[in-house]
Amino acid sequence: MTSPPIPPLVLVIEDDTVLLMAMTDWLKAEGYRVMAAADGGRGLDLFRQMKADIVVTDIIMPEREGIETLMALKALAPETRVLAISGGGRVAAGDFLTLAKSLGADGVLAKPFRREAFLETVRTVASLKGEGTGS
Amino acid sequence: MTAEGPFGARGSGMQDTAHGATQVRSAVALPWHALNNILARIIALAEDLADHDDEGVSGRGEAVIEQAELAARLLRGEA
Numbered sequence: 410m411t412s413p414p415i416p417p418l419v420l421v422i423e424d425d426t427v428l429l430m431a432m433t434d435w436l437k438a439e440g441y442r443v444m445a446a447a448d449g450g451r452g453l454d455l456f457r458q459m460k461a462d463i464v465v466t467d468i469i470m471p472e473r474e475g476i477e478t479l480m481a482l483k484a485l486a487p488e489t490r491v492l493a494i495s496g497g498g499r500v501a502a503g504d505f506l507t508l509a510k511s512l513g514a515d516g517v518l519a520k521p522f523r524r525e526a527f528l529e530t531v532r533t534v535a536s537l538k539g540e541g542t543g544s
Numbered sequence: 545m546t547a548e549g550p551f552g553a554r555g556s557g558m559q560d561t562a563h564g565a566t567q568v569r570s571a572v573a574l575p576w577h578a579l580n581n582i583l584a585r586i587i588a589l590a591e592d593l594a595d596h597d598d599e600g601v602s603g604r605g606e607a608v609i610e611q612a613e614l615a616a617r618l619l620r621g622e623a
Contacts, residue, residue: 425584427585427588427589428581428585431585431588431589431591469577495577496577496578496579496583519580520580521583521584521587521612521616522584523613
């Protein structure tokens with residue numbers, strides 16, 4: 410008898426409290442294990458303590474920029490899947506998300522987004538690695 | 545609204561380095577970021593209403609989401 414697969418661990422880094430809570434709730438309801446951080450510095454601290462399978466990170470945040478966080482995460486654990494989200498606007502968001510992609514983000518999503526669009530993007534990013542690795 | 549949006553022209557050298565991206569954010573991206581975060585909050589909160597069993601409440605939630613999405617398209621110059 411095999412034990413059920415361990416759901417992927419997702420680290421969500423977002424400085425907006427309402428959005429952070431919404432995304433963590435949505436992910437938990439889908440069965441993911443979730444950690445949350447309000448900025449990139451705290452997110453990296455959490456990641457060093459418990460390596461997440463997937464990291465969802467805002468790109469524009471105080472304390473530590475999402476781009477810097479993305480680069481640090483990929484340097485620490487290149488296999489970790491990263492979804493970059495940004496609300497920088499039509500021109501700026503596109504450029505920031507393009508930059509994030511060029512720096513190793515496995516998926517990008519512009520704000521604002523609906524729950525299903527967010528979860529679908531997380532599923533796509535997770536499938537790049539294969540869910541249930543339990544690392 | 546200009547092609548760059550209501551908050552001014554885009555910065556130069558944005559794609560060059562992450563450092564450049566950091567520098568340009570305060571000039572261009574933060575107002576956009578704040579507005580899109582507000583719209584994202586509205587949508588996230590309205591998703592709970594849209595999930596409601598009561599069709600009237602659910603419909604109002606969907607209507608709020610629709611309006612927030614319309615505002616987002618306007619911000620992007622798509623509506």
